[in-house]
Amino acid sequence: MKSLIQKYNIPGPRYTSYPTVPYWDETTFSKEKWIESFKLSFKESNTKEGISLYIHLPFCESLCTFCACHKHITKRHEVEEPYINTLLKEWDLYKAYMNEAPVIKEIHLGGGTPTFFASSQLQKLMNGLLEESIKHPDFEFSFEGHPNNTTKEQLQALYDVGFTRVSYGVQDYNPQVQKAIHRIQSYQQVQLVTEWAREIGYTSVSHDLIFGLPFQTRESITDTILKTKELLPDRISFYSYAHVPWVKGVGQRGFSEEHLPKDDEKRALYELGKQLLTDIGYHEIGMDHFALPSDSLYKATEEQTLHRNFMGYTSSKTQLMIGLGMSSISDSWYGFAQNVKTVKEYQSLVEQGEIPVFRGHILNEEDLVIRKHILNIMCHFQTDWKQENEMFTELPKSLNLLEEIAADKLIDIKNDSIQVRKEARPFIRNICMAFDMRLQRKQPETKLFSMTI
Known part of the structure; x- marks a missing residue:
């Protein structure tokens, strides 16, 4: 059985910016x-x-x-x-x-x-x-x-x-x-x-x-x-x-x-x-x-x-x-x-x-909203969408992508927020990738990123 490290150690951005x-x-x-x-x-x-x-x-x-x-x-x-x-x-x-x-x-x-x-x-x-x-x-x-x-x-x-x-x-x-x-x-x-x-x-x-x-x-x-x-x-x-x-x-x-x-x-x-x-x-x-x-x-x-x-x-x-x-x-x-x-x-x-x-x-309007969420996750290990201006059209898709990470007990998903568990810090880039709509819409066809872990 694969370890979580082997499972999630995939190519991904370092998120010094969004979009990358x-x-x-x-x-x-x-x-x-x-x-x-x-x-x-x-x-x-x-x-x-x-x-x-x-x-x-x-x-x-x-x-x-x-x-x-x-x-x-x-x-x-x-x-x-x-x-x-x-x-x-x-x-x-x-x-x-x-x-x-x-x-x-x-x-x-x-x-x-x-x-x-x-x-x-x-x-x-x-x-x-x-x-x-x-x-x-x-x-x-x-x-x-x-x-x-x-x-x-x-x-x-x-x-x-x-x-x-x-x-x-x-x-x-x-x-x-x-x-x-x-x-x-x-x-x-x-x-x-x-x-x-x-x-x-x-x-x-x-x-x-x-x-x-x-x-x-x-x-x-x-x-x-x-x-x-x-x-x-x-x-x-x-x-x-x-x-x-x-x-x-x-x-x-x-x-x-x-x-x-x-x-x-x-x-x-x-x-x-x-x-x-x-x-x-x-x-x-x-x-x-x-x-x-x-x-x-x-x-x-x-x-x-x-x-x-x-x-x-x-x-x-x-x-x-x-x-x-x-x-x-x-x-x-x-x-x-x-x-x-x-x-x-x-x-x-x-x-x-x-x-x-x-x-x-x-950046367009969606970029600006997603950028805030990724910054929150990278800096504070949580983000929420309690206000209307914190929502974006494909947020449900992001939450679907996060379900498996939640099943692995790395994050807690609530109605209007996610919280990254302390033991999930090695996987922080993977969590951000679920919010990265530009990446999700067009997966890279060639090598672009280093491994996430």
Whole structure:
């Protein structure tokens, strides 16, 4: 008899958005519609809650074979300044559509490797973004750091312009795993950069770990978690490895699939890690995240203000998120827009005075309702349709699809709500899929998504 893990471990979206990117309707999308969507959202939300900025810094000196991000591999650091100049020009293009000074609540520097850039370039970027902007009273600025090239000077420079949170990509400490994923870094180096951040004054240090990597075992996961315990980061992302080698540009061919833990074996690694983290004092947040009670992510969970967007889980909700840089995705709540995916094309379009969007989606009324339900499930493990504006035409179909999940005692369905049981968290993506009408109407004919568990 199949286990629940084997039964529900199928390809499915991670739901950092709804509709998910493969189901965007690009035939009805235009850059003009996106700009109108952006202007409306800015008008509605800027003074009320502020806006978020995601900045994609794509350069890496070497390729990590677990990574599915859009990146540009180079050791030539002369690329830094032209790219920063282009980012600031793109920001100017957006500012031209703003009728007042932007109130910035959240900035996140992602990649790629943000710490590829020199301190002076990072400060130039931040000073340019903030020059004619207003910092929200509850602003939170964060960045992703590579332990091997994050310097104390970079940490200090970003702290001086308002950064208080840093996330280090650790992944795993086992030498065989590190060799397979081409990400070799010592515990001592992670310890050093973690201590630097705290010494400078960062209030939230995060470590990113991954389960399901090649050659991982119960012993290696235990060793990684025990080493993490020694440093006690404020929050931890404990991601499921998403094996998507069919995606163009993803370098996930550096090992054989036979070396990857499968199904129940893979999930056992997560459950072991979860138990170890819980014993240390971490609390599970949403899907694949953990935080100490002192961290803002835990507080957001307790106060039911946890939010999820293309950056993952965040304690700071904004209606409008502007993505700057190659491949960045923007979200106005009413629409999504993605930038072109190569540095050369990105810089060329911005130099021509064009917002470098190449595809997107404008949400219809049904999309907006379903988006709320999926957000509720991903963040709060429940959703309801007690109000008429929370209903959608095919809700009965969603409930029919959920009947088997309910029969497996993973959710409780009432007349006007569903509640996800605590033991059902591994299946949260499957539950969301029942609400995903675009997916249900047209199942993918080719490989699109990683496995759900």
